[in-house]
Amino acid sequence: MKRKQHDTFARWAMKLLCSxxxxxxxxxxxxxxxxxxxxxxxxxxxxxADFGTRLSGFVSNLASEGFGTESGLIGGTGSGIxxxxxxxxxxxxxxxxxxSDSMILCTYHRKxxxxxxxxxxxxxxxxxxxxHDNRINAAYSEGGAALLDQTLRENFDLHIDGNIExxxxxxSQIIDLLGGxxxxxxxxxxxxxxxxxxxxLSAGVQLLNGEQALTYARIRKLDADGDFSRTSRxxxxxxxxxxxxxxxxxxxxxxxxxxxxxxxxxDMNYGRLVLLAxxxxxxxxxxxxxxxxxxxxxxxTDERIDGMAVLSADLEANRQLxxxxxxx
Numbered sequence: 306m307k308r309k310q311h312d313t314f315a316r317w318a319m320k321l322l323c324s325x326x327x328x329x330x331x332x333x334x335x336x337x338x339x340x341x342x343x344x345x346x347x348x349x350x351x352x353x354a355d356f357g358t359r360l361s362g363f364v365s366n367l368a369s370e371g372f373g374t375e376s377g378l379i380g381g382t383g384s385g386i387x388x389x390x391x392x393x394x395x396x397x398x399x400x401x402x403x404x405s406d407s408m409i410l411c412t413y414h415r416k417x418x419x420x421x422x423x424x425x426x427x428x429x430x431x432x433x434x435x436x437h438d439n440r441i442n443a444a445y446s447e448g449g450a451a452l453l454d455q456t457l458r459e460n461f462d463l464h465i466d467g468n469i470e471x472x473x474x475x476x477s478q479i480i481d482l483l484g485g486x487x488x489x490x491x492x493x494x495x496x497x498x499x500x501x502x503x504x505x506l507s508a509g510v511q512l513l514n515g516e517q518a519l520t521y522a523r524i525r526k527l528d529a530d531g532d533f534s535r536t537s538r539x540x541x542x543x544x545x546x547x548x549x550x551x552x553x554x555x556x557x558x559x560x561x562x563x564x565x566x567x568x569x570x571x572d573m574n575y576g577r578l579v580l581l582a583x584x585x586x587x588x589x590x591x592x593x594x595x596x597x598x599x600x601x602x603x604x605x606t607d608e609r610i611d612g613m614a615v616l617s618a619d620l621e622a623n624r625q626l627x628x629x630x631x632x633x
Contacts, residue, residue, distance in 0.1 A: 380464030405445035424536035430615035467573035477515025
């Protein structure tokens with residue numbers, strides 16, 4: 306009698322285990338299919354594999370420890386951070402290539418869930434691998450995101466886990482989809498935006514639409530320090546965009562993402578995007594944002610080289626700054 310009861314319990318337990326495994330598999334496939342449908346709208350700069358290969362890559366990424374493998378760099382396996390480079394390209398009409406007008410390294414700190422945004426000033430004069438020394442934004446026009454990543458790696462010891470590229474012509478659409486952004490404007494900033502867009506903004510906190518926000522991000526001539534204030538505005542705008550994201554209700558998030566994703570390009574594969582989305586998005590609404598720029602104060606001089614106004618920086622000092630702020 307006891308043996309029969311034991312066999313019955315064993316069969317019941319096995320059925321329960323199989324049912325649970327089947328449920329987990331269905332949920333995993335359903336979630337992966339949803340990610341596949343949503344993330345399939347992104348423009349991938351690398352060839353995109355079929356769904357079966359993507360799923361296999363997703364499972365492989367789940368088993369990996371991190372996104373990078375290079376040692377001695379700021380980032381990669383075991384570093385506790387993920388480095389995503391946001392590239393804003395300003396392609397003019399009739400141009401086939403564009404320089405990276407905006408380069409912001411977004412570093413996600415896994416332990417705290419916080420984010421550090423580091424702007425690289427476009428006039429920073431650096432060696433570009435395989436090319437002559439030049440402003441850093443020339444790397445993008447010469448070899449795209451891959452050469453820009455290599456330039457950052459060789460000059461600043463940075464491991465870049467992936468790139469997200471947005472054309473400025475599409476940037477305003479993203480802001481409009483988010484319902485605009487609130488920014489505090491100076492009187493001269495408001496006047497400059499009004500002049501360019503025909504708006505009637507005034508000093509103080511204003512709700513900017515896409516066209517107005519894009520004009521704000523491009524302002525350069527109001528301040529004596531030029532690109533320093535411009536990149537500061539860009540970081541403020543990114544913070545404001547995060548604020549808009551935090552105010553979105555969950556029921557509205559998926560339709561919004563569905564419209565946003567076709568406007569961006571990336572070199573990250575499907576599995577990596579799925580993992581990053583699962584890890585970062587739930588924590589982003591509570592993340593603390595820290596802002597900085599390279600070159601830092603006291604580490605550069607203004608020079609004129611080959612007719613160009615450039616920032617000649619102490620690269621070692623800036624490498625050390627990045628190591629301290631991103632890893633500690």
